Amino acid sequence: MSLNNCVVLNLPRFTNAEGNLSFIESHVHVPFAIQRVYYLYDVPQNAQRGAHGHRDLQQILIALAGSFHVFLDDGYKKKSFILDSPSQGLYICPMIWRDLAHFSSNAVCLVLASAPYDENDYFRDKEVFYAAARGEL
Numbered sequence: 001m002s003l004n005n006c007v008v009l010n011l012p013r014f015t016n017a018e019g020n021l022s023f024i025e026s027h028v029h030v031p032f033a034i035q036r037v038y039y040l041y042d043v044p045q046n047a048q049r050g051a052h053g054h055r056d057l058q059q060i061l062i063a064l065a066g067s068f069h070v071f072l073d074d075g076y077k078k079k080s081f082i083l084d085s086p087s088q089g090l091y092i093c094p095m096i097w098r099d100l101a102h103f104s105s106n107a108v109c110l111v112l113a114s115a116p117y118d119e120n121d122y123f124r125d126k127e128v129f130y131a132a133a134r135g136e137l
């Protein structure tokens with residue numbers, strides 16, 4: 001898996017005079033079965049979140065409100081995204097280090113995950129992550 005797999009997905013959006021509606025179905029609009037949903041909110045503007053990689057987890061990040069920046073690193077290349085639309089989701093494949101920063105004051109980051117929470121799936125040490133990502137472990 002590499003950064004090339006991490007792309008912004010356009011989600012369905014129905015718009016009329018009463019507003020917008022978007023929806024997401026497993027394996028239809030996202031490439032996995034959604035097994036967990038969580039969200040980040042009331043994040044101070046100078047706070048940084050993430051700072052880890054996942055062994056197997058796949059995720060979709062959506063800016064339900066406001067905006068934030070996502071910095072991705074696969075051990076070889078880096079890429080950054082600004083998420084600011086509730087009708088777009090950033091797909092993050094396994095073995096990607098992610099940092100989230102520059103949250104706007106009203107930002108809500110919705111996350112759809114392919115598995116239940118499992119601390120053993122996390123790389124919390126960047127050097128260990130780099131070694132694993134480069135096949136050195």
Ligand code: T46
Pocket residue numbers: 036038040049050051059098100111117
């Ligand atoms: C990611 C970014 C975008 C749980 O108990 N269950 C959960 O499902 C999650 C996500 C977290 N937690 C606990 C574990 C920690 O004690 O909540 C606490 C805060 O989690 P963490 O420091 O990992 O939060 P973030 O915002 O740095 O990272 C989270 C996700 O963990 C991570 O997978 O990609 O959001």
